[in-house]
Amino acid sequence: MKLTPEQQKKQEYYRDARITGEYGKIWQSVGKCVFCDLDDKYVFFEENGVVMTVPVFAYVDGHIMVIPKRHVRSVKELKPGEWETMRKFFYLAKKMIREVHGVKGMQIVQKDGSEAQSTVEHIHFHCIPFDNPELSTWNYQQLEDTPFDNAEKYRASRDKLEKLSKRFGKKYGQ
Numbered sequence: 711m712k713l714t715p716e717q718q719k720k721q722e723y724y725r726d727a728r729i730t731g732e733y734g735k736i737w738q739s740v741g742k743c744v745f746c747d748l749d750d751k752y753v754f755f756e757e758n759g760v761v762m763t764v765p766v767f768a769y770v771d772g773h774i775m776v777i778p779k780r781h782v783r784s785v786k787e788l789k790p791g792e793w794e795t796m797r798k799f800f801y802l803a804k805k806m807i808r809e810v811h812g813v814k815g816m817q818i819v820q821k822d823g824s825e826a827q828s829t830v831e832h833i834h835f836h837c838i839p840f841d842n843p844e845l846s847t848w849n850y851q852q853l854e855d856t857p858f859d860n861a862e863k864y865r866a867s868r869d870k871l872e873k874l875s876k877r878f879g880k881k882y883g884q
């Protein structure tokens with residue numbers, strides 16, 4: 711995929727939105743469920759009604775999200791098959807963060823409840839590379855990657871992902 715200069719500029723606007731203060735403005739103007747309307751250019755893997763995608767407004771480079779396609783608010787509404795796929799995707803995300811970014815630790819964050827999840831009522835799990843203790847206090851930093859760059863990097867390692875996916879089936883059954 712090739713981006714026009716305008717598209718690239720927009721990608722950099724998304725990338726920097728958390729440190730420029732633009733992020734707050736953007737959320738106030740979103741009137742629909744963004745996770746029911748995921749953008750294909752950020753989704754890099756999908757199985758059984760669950761996707762692995764990158765956020766438009768990443769916390770750190772390499773940030774992945776695991777999201778069921780159905781609009782459900784809580785883990786308890788997930789079907790056993792969806793949950794089983796998520797369990798697998800957490801495993802794959804950890805492996806891919808190591809593969810693509812060389813980071814061995816991963817932090818899974820799921821903001822549950824209306825107070826924590828003020829912007830979206832569609833359950834989503836953040837899979838966050840954990841290579842710097844400061845990041846767990848959410849001190850946002852200048853990113854290198856636009857959301858598009860982030861997706862492209864994971865997409866470029868698609869073969870590895872396929873292989874890991876197959877191996878998971880043999881080792882852990884699904």
Ligand SMILES: [Zn+2]
Nearest residue numbers: 743746781832
């Ligand atoms: Zn939704």
